[in-house]
Amino acid sequence: MSSSEALLDVSNLDVTLHTERATVRASRAVTYSVAAGRTLAIVGESGSGKTILNLAPLGLLPPGVTADITGEVRFDGKLVLGDGVNQIASHRGKDIGVIFQDPLSALNPARRIGSQIMEVAEQHLGMTARAASAHAAELLKMVGIPDPVARLSQYPHELSGGMRQRVVIAAAIAAEPKLLIADEPTTALDVTVQAQIISLLRQLQKRIGMAIVLISHDIGVVAGMADAIAVMYAGAIVEIGSADDVLVQPSHPYTRGLLASVPRLDTPLGAPFRGLPGLPPDLSRPLKGCAFEERCSVALEACGSARPPLQPVAGTHAAACFANVRAALAATR
Amino acid sequence: MNTTRRTFLISSGLLTTALVSGIELPAFAAGDATTLRIALNRQTGNLDPTVYKAIWAVQSMIFEPLVRYGQGGKLEPALATSWSVSEDGKALAFKLREGVTFSDGTPWNAEALKWNLDRWIGKEDHSWLLVSAAYDRLQIVGPYEVVLHLKNPVPSALAELTTVRPVRFLSPKAVAADGTFKEAVGTGPWKVVRNDAERTELVRNDGYWGEKPAFEAVSLVVIPNARSRVDALRAGQIDITGGVFVAALSPQDARTLEASGLAVETATGTDTLVLGFNPERPILQDPRVREAVSLCLDRAAICEKLLKGFATPTMNLFPSVIPDSGRRLPVPKRDVARAKALLEEAGWKGAGVRSKDGTPLKLELVISEDAVAGSRALGEVIQNFVREAGIDVDLRLVDHVSRHDDIPQLKYDLALFITAGAPYDPHSSLTTYFLSTYRTGTDGKMFMDAAKLDPLVNAALTATEGTRAAAYQAFYDWLEQNHAIAPIYHATRLWAHGKRVSNFSIPATEYEMPHEGIKLVAG
Amino acid sequence: MLKLVYKRFIGAMMLIVIASVFCFLLIAAFPGNVALVIAEQRSATVSIEIVHQVEEEYGLKDPILVRYGRWLGDTLRGDLGRSLRTGEPVGPALLRRAAPTFVLILAGATVALTIGLGFSLLGALWPGGMVDRGVRALALVGASMPKFFIAALLVYAFGVLLKVLPTYGFDGPSSWILPALAIGIVPGALISRVTRVALESAMSRPYVTTALAKGMSRGRILVRDAVPNVLPVVVNAFGIHFAFMVQAAIVIEPIFAWPGVASYFVEAARFRDYQVLQSSLLLFSMFFILVNFVVDLIVLTIDPKQRRPRSA
Numbered sequence A: 001m002s003s004s005e006a007l008l009d010v011s012n013l014d015v016t017l018h019t020e021r022a023t024v025r026a027s028r029a030v031t032y033s034v035a036a037g038r039t040l041a042i043v044g045e046s047g048s049g050k051t052i053l054n055l056a057p058l059g060l061l062p063p064g065v066t067a068d069i070t071g072e073v074r075f076d077g078k079l080v081l082g083d084g085v086n087q088i089a090s091h092r093g094k095d096i097g098v099i100f101q102d103p104l105s106a107l108n109p110a111r112r113i114g115s116q117i118m119e120v121a122e123q124h125l126g127m128t129a130r131a132a133s134a135h136a137a138e139l140l141k142m143v144g145i146p147d148p149v150a151r152l153s154q155y156p157h158e159l160s161g162g163m164r165q166r167v168v169i170a171a172a173i174a175a176e177p178k179l180l181i182a183d184e185p186t187t188a189l190d191v192t193v194q195a196q197i198i199s200l201l202r203q204l205q206k207r208i209g210m211a212i213v214l215i216s217h218d219i220g221v222v223a224g225m226a227d228a229i230a231v232m233y234a235g236a237i238v239e240i241g242s243a244d245d246v247l248v249q250p251s252h253p254y255t256r257g258l259l260a261s262v263p264r265l266d267t268p269l270g271a272p273f274r275g276l277p278g279l280p281p282d283l284s285r286p287l288k289g290c291a292f293e294e295r296c297s298v299a300l301e302a303c304g305s306a307r308p309p310l311q312p313v314a315g316t317h318a319a320a321c322f323a324n325v326r327a328a329l330a331a332t333r
Numbered sequence B: 001m002n003t004t005r006r007t008f009l010i011s012s013g014l015l016t017t018a019l020v021s022g023i024e025l026p027a028f029a030a031g032d033a034t035t036l037r038i039a040l041n042r043q044t045g046n047l048d049p050t051v052y053k054a055i056w057a058v059q060s061m062i063f064e065p066l067v068r069y070g071q072g073g074k075l076e077p078a079l080a081t082s083w084s085v086s087e088d089g090k091a092l093a094f095k096l097r098e099g100v101t102f103s104d105g106t107p108w109n110a111e112a113l114k115w116n117l118d119r120w121i122g123k124e125d126h127s128w129l130l131v132s133a134a135y136d137r138l139q140i141v142g143p144y145e146v147v148l149h150l151k152n153p154v155p156s157a158l159a160e161l162t163t164v165r166p167v168r169f170l171s172p173k174a175v176a177a178d179g180t181f182k183e184a185v186g187t188g189p190w191k192v193v194r195n196d197a198e199r200t201e202l203v204r205n206d207g208y209w210g211e212k213p214a215f216e217a218v219s220l221v222v223i224p225n226a227r228s229r230v231d232a233l234r235a236g237q238i239d240i241t242g243g244v245f246v247a248a249l250s251p252q253d254a255r256t257l258e259a260s261g262l263a264v265e266t267a268t269g270t271d272t273l274v275l276g277f278n279p280e281r282p283i284l285q286d287p288r289v290r291e292a293v294s295l296c297l298d299r300a301a302i303c304e305k306l307l308k309g310f311a312t313p314t315m316n317l318f319p320s321v322i323p324d325s326g327r328r329l330p331v332p333k334r335d336v337a338r339a340k341a342l343l344e345e346a347g348w349k350g351a352g353v354r355s356k357d358g359t360p361l362k363l364e365l366v367i368s369e370d371a372v373a374g375s376r377a378l379g380e381v382i383q384n385f386v387r388e389a390g391i392d393v394d395l396r397l398v399d400h401v402s403r404h405d406d407i408p409q410l411k412y413d414l415a416l417f418i419t420a421g422a423p424y425d426p427h428s429s430l431t432t433y434f435l436s437t438y439r440t441g442t443d444g445k446m447f448m449d450a451a452k453l454d455p456l457v458n459a460a461l462t463a464t465e466g467t468r469a470a471a472y473q474a475f476y477d478w479l480e481q482n483h484a485i486a487p488i489y490h491a492t493r494l495w496a497h498g499k500r501v502s503n504f505s506i507p508a509t510e511y512e513m514p515h516e517g518i519k520l521v522a523g
Numbered sequence C: 001m002l003k004l005v006y007k008r009f010i011g012a013m014m015l016i017v018i019a020s021v022f023c024f025l026l027i028a029a030f031p032g033n034v035a036l037v038i039a040e041q042r043s044a045t046v047s048i049e050i051v052h053q054v055e056e057e058y059g060l061k062d063p064i065l066v067r068y069g070r071w072l073g074d075t076l077r078g079d080l081g082r083s084l085r086t087g088e089p090v091g092p093a094l095l096r097r098a099a100p101t102f103v104l105i106l107a108g109a110t111v112a113l114t115i116g117l118g119f120s121l122l123g124a125l126w127p128g129g130m131v132d133r134g135v136r137a138l139a140l141v142g143a144s145m146p147k148f149f150i151a152a153l154l155v156y157a158f159g160v161l162l163k164v165l166p167t168y169g170f171d172g173p174s175s176w177i178l179p180a181l182a183i184g185i186v187p188g189a190l191i192s193r194v195t196r197v198a199l200e201s202a203m204s205r206p207y208v209t210t211a212l213a214k215g216m217s218r219g220r221i222l223v224r225d226a227v228p229n230v231l232p233v234v235v236n237a238f239g240i241h242f243a244f245m246v247q248a249a250i251v252i253e254p255i256f257a258w259p260g261v262a263s264y265f266v267e268a269a270r271f272r273d274y275q276v277l278q279s280s281l282l283l284f285s286m287f288f289i290l291v292n293f294v295v296d297l298i299v300l301t302i303d304p305k306q307r308r309p310r311s312a
């Protein structure tokens, strides 16, 4: 998977979270990369480790949580994490912007939105307050907020949820980062606003030329925008590949389940929602076999005792499923 | 929002800087070599000598009497150079000191004297002074010679004229057109330059007729808190503290100051702490009960433990420094057995709290810390002492005002009294505390017996020079024989001073400030 | 917003009226005859006749309602009467004595605020560090330590031992330091604890994660993001301690021999000088109510949601 022109190259990343109550293996042996200017979508059910995977290496852990991180992260060709190096945090805000799931709480309620955007430009672009203010107004305009100059002096509570997420985005891209991590940027918003935000992200990507890691639990949301998709389950990537490959030829039963649960335009209203049955495993317990085994309709005997490795399906498309391997074997026979 | 917060931060920063930069360092601690600093426990107040408000000792630094009360009650010339009392005791002739002026330049003479007397003598408010009550007229013989005529002889008249108010002399020019007091101008060694809630500042009266002070100014600083006065003295920020009415020094504080190397000056007290019995209470009308209570008290222990040795145990109404204070009585050892025997004899029987005809031997002791400092602890000690003999004493704590309500109305069984002390005694305490015909508002009576005691009091008060000592002794003897009161101790007079002060001496009365003869030395 | 301010204002005014009734009743209902105290000023030994005469003169035997009405009327007209003890007019005396009390409370407030904000910020910057633990201990001990004891310690250290600061008197800035510390240290420590806890909770809010993601340093986040959010807490805590400083002044002023309103009150209390007591008590209550009113207003203004409700 790793390629020389990759902007972000993550290999073998293991994150173990320690809280007062438990120790959680939030991601294991995760390897992926994002090419400059491209979008990688990371999808998976809530709790599958998408957020931790992306934010723990940046040092953005939830309060009260510490993490052991092993593996390697290269950013822009440089080793920024692993082998005794840990510099990734210094890229925060400057080369790497982050958008959070909940725009309502991501903004400081006691500060004007202008200053919350301006400080990024002041800090990373060395702008004066005046220049940063102009820059912030421009950014607000760019993210589609009308009357930007007046908005600068408003407080978050004076804006709607969608507007607030636009503000968060404006702050995240204020220093023109090379990589934008968007953690469920639309989950907390109305459906109509969701589409607007996604299209805004696409526009911005074009304009600034940044790579995006788009995190979502809803594969439907990312489908239209992603160049590549990684599917996460229980802290590990179970399938990864180009968007076309993953969407058209889902090779892991979990991916298929996710796709099947996306409501389609032609689904009659009121039809039973076909979500995945069952619950994901508890990550604080050790796992012997495939994490998906319990919920899997095609599980084999081997699935209970050994963990299936990520195996190429075709080209860059890979999946971690014994059933797949067998099917492939059967096909070749 | 941002700007207001910034302004706030900046201004509080500025305030802090201002506070810090305003600090001028230790010049104050040393004190300047020309100013004596004395602590006051309260604001001096209105210095008008005819108003009962100011701190006496401060007034006494400014205003002078005709005759001065010297050590042991010896009368000394002041604004009068000589005096004589007529044969019948009804005319007091004074020769006034010549060449004296008030500090505003007004001459001191018979006219100034008359102006002053007219402000108070013979008036109702001041009739507690026998000389005022008996005042007849003033005869001006010459510019420096007057005779004070009384309606009846007042043997204590001269002693009364040594007191601070209302008798001392104010400049006739120191009042407004309507005669109301304007400023404190006297003939004394000090002039007032400031008098407010913080301090009273005096400067030397360079035109003073007597021996001029060795230093230029006195700063009397108000420090209401006793603990703070002790600290200020230890820190070298005041020079003198003490005096019952100026800034009383507790025995404990005196020991503390001694221990930290400061000079504590002592003098025998001129007053007496007395346990008085309400003569209207049937239980207490039996002298045996009174004697029993008195015998239960361990006076030596009280002086040693409660007063840290700063008191003298006594059985006398007055200490020997008071004129005509009588024969010294031996102080008995505590004798509970004898007390019990007396109570048995008086019909008070039984284990625990004694009783008689169903009445328990219960008494109430009124305690007022405001009136008698340290009396609460003393009350508790008394309570314990008498309990052993089967007397149950209840303590009732009251404040200044309530005491003054209860005591004159005789709403108590036992109460603690302090005699008036020099220069008022012996005549003043006799009148106030023992004469049944004299109605006191606030002080109450130590003992009363209209039939037997009043004649003795009157005889003592009116006795002439030759017979006076004997007349007083007859009164003291009656008290002793009837166990009418239980004197406990004479509290030692306490003053403390810092290292800058040399040649310190305690004045004859608590109504005067130590300043005479004092020298300020460096360090 | 304006309506809210108006409501609070009316509330404060009503409280003052109630306070005036209490101030009067509390003092007037004290046991003991005030007339005696007044009479004592006229003569060295007081006779019952003089006492009755005083009662007559001062109307002390009138029904309490009549006396309240008279007092309220006089007070509203700005006539606070004359001190029973010294005879001086109470109004000018209170005015003259306002300066030391004002300085004491203001300097104490500065100390309290400096300690409160300074130490809580330091504590939040290095959680569990020396400052953090020190202030926690100080707040714990301080809360149970009487003010006079703190004052005594300060006086002993800086006056008696080091001899660098005046132990008494109201005599320029150097004389302000010990009283200000004595009155401000404990509130400062308590404010710092409250603020510290609030800061800690603010620092675990999502907007802090956002700020970290924007590349801001912890220190900067603390000041720019956390502090604005805890300001209402700080102002409230500060307001309470500020208002209670009047009470503390009653202890502190006599210790440092400051001729302020509080020591006036203490003196008056000893001598049942009820003219002074009623007026100064009313003044204290008004200060207390006013401070609370102002604190309310400030909290209203610093909370953007209250100040600028989302209208159209």
Ligand SMILES: Nc1ncnc2c1ncn2[C@@H]1O[C@H](COP(=O)(O)OP(=O)(O)O)[C@@H](O)[C@H]1O
Pocket: A017, A019, A024, A026, A044, A045, A046, A047, A048, A049, A050, A051, A052, A053, A062, A063, A065, A283
């Ligand atoms: N604040 C937290 N405290 C303890 N465990 C957490 C916390 N946040 C996340 N985790 C653990 O990490 C796992 C991954 O969480 P997360 O990355 O937030 O999932 P996702 O973003 O995919 O919904 C969760 O299953 C949970 O067990």
Ligand SMILES: [Mg+2]
Pocket: A047, A050, A051, A052, A183, A184
């Ligand atoms: Mg998440």
